Amino acid sequence: DAGVIQSPRHEVTEMGQEVTLRCKPISGHNSLFWYRQTMMRGLELLIYFNNNVPIDDSGMPEDRFSAKMPNASFSTLKIQPSEPRDSAVYFCASSPSGSGYNEQFFGPGTRLTVL
Amino acid sequence: GNSVTQMEGPVTLSEEAFLTINCTYTATGYPSLFWYVQYPGEGLQLLLKATKADDKGSNKGFEATYRKETTSFHLEKGSVQVSDSAVYFCALTVGAQGGSEKLVFGKGTKLTVNP
Numbered sequence: 001d002a003g004v005i006q007s008p009r010h011e012v013t014e015m016g017q018e019v020t021l022r023c024k025p026i027s028g029h030n031s032l033f034w035y036r037q038t039m040m041r042g043l044e045l046l047i048y049f050n051n052n053v054p055i056d057d058s059g060m061p062e063d064r065f066s067a068k069m070p071n072a073s074f075s076t077l078k079i080q081p082s083e084p085r086d087s088a089v090y091f092c093a094s095s096p097s098g099s100g101y102n103e104q105f106f107g108p109g110t111r112l113t114v115l
Numbered sequence: 116g117n118s119v120t121q122m123e124g125p126v127t128l129s130e131e132a133f134l135t136i137n138c139t140y141t142a143t144g145y146p147s148l149f150w151y152v153q154y155p156g157e158g159l160q161l162l163l164k165a166t167k168a169d170d171k172g173s174n175k176g177f178e179a180t181y182r183k184e185t186t187s188f189h190l191e192k193g194s195v196q197v198s199d200s201a202v203y204f205c206a207l208t209v210g211a212q213g214g215s216e217k218l219v220f221g222k223g224t225k226l227t228v229n230p
Contacts, residue, residue: 004158033218042222043159043204056217091158104218106158 002026004107006092012113018080021110024073025094033104034067034077035091043091049075082114117142121205121221128195128228136190136224138179138205146207148172148181148188149218153202162190162203195228202226 005024013019025032033048047057049069057067064083069075079086089111093104122137140146147166151159163172168183177192188205205221 043220045217048217093158103161103164104159106160108156108158 004092004094004105006090006107006110008110009108010111010113012115013082014115015083016081017114018078019082019086019112019114021077021090021092021112023075023077023092023107025075025092026096026105027073029094029096029105030072031095031097031104032069032075033093033095034075035093035106036088037091037109038088046077079112082112084114087112087114117146117207117209117219119205119207119219119221121203121224123222123224124202125225125227128226130197130228130230131194132228134190134192134195134199134226136203136205136226138188138190138221140186140188140205140207142186142207142209144209146209148179149206149208150177150179150188150190151204151206151220153204153223155201159204195226197228197230200226200228 004026007022030051034046035043036046037043044059046059047067048055052069065079067077089109091106091109093106095104119140149164150162152162153159162177163174165172165181168181171180179188179190181188202223202225204223206218208218
């Protein structure tokens with residue numbers, strides 16, 4: 001069975017450019033989470049969706065970041081304009097229900113480098 | 116608020132040594148507790164979990180017991196292998212009563228096991 005799919009796996013871009021990260025959750029999962037991982041700050045939750053609706057975006061660092069989930073099988077995280085401090089590994093995870101008691105299944109991550 | 120504190124790494128052990136990674140938490144409600152593992156270049160995956168006091172989670176020779184009186188969930192393994200080299204994250208979530216469905220992660224502990 002396919003797990004959570006993220007693309008691209010690696011992205012190198014220049015400061016000021018728009019970056020779009022993509023995620024396909026596991027079929028049937030109705031919660032989706034976006035995380036950012038850096039050495040300095042560890043693993044941070046940016047935003048999560050339940051049934052395609054954003055529930056909590058308090059972790060989104062600033063207005064340059066936006067996330068959408070147009071349907072149950074696709075989500076995007078966009079950074080516009082990108083800055084060097086956005087360099088990190090971005091993970092998408094999905095869960096079979098909204099309850100936090102359930103396991104979250106993580107994708108392999110997108111390593112973003114902003115020059 | 117909800118938070119997780121785990122021992123700082125890195126931890127370096129020889130094969131077949133005993134492993135303990137300490138984890139303590141603070142929570143506004145009654146949390147469920149998790150250990151996730153991240154192998155090099157991969158996303159996180161659930162290692163074990165416990166949902167109520169005195170529960171013991173176990174998997175792949177790892178164990179952790181939910182200790183409400185000491186607000187702890189220490190990870191242990193009796194005999195580590197080289198293949199256990201990874202970063203280990205302690206995490207919690209408070210269910211609907213706590214108003215949050217988010218996983219709150221510790222900063223991670225890097226384990227290296229030498230042959």
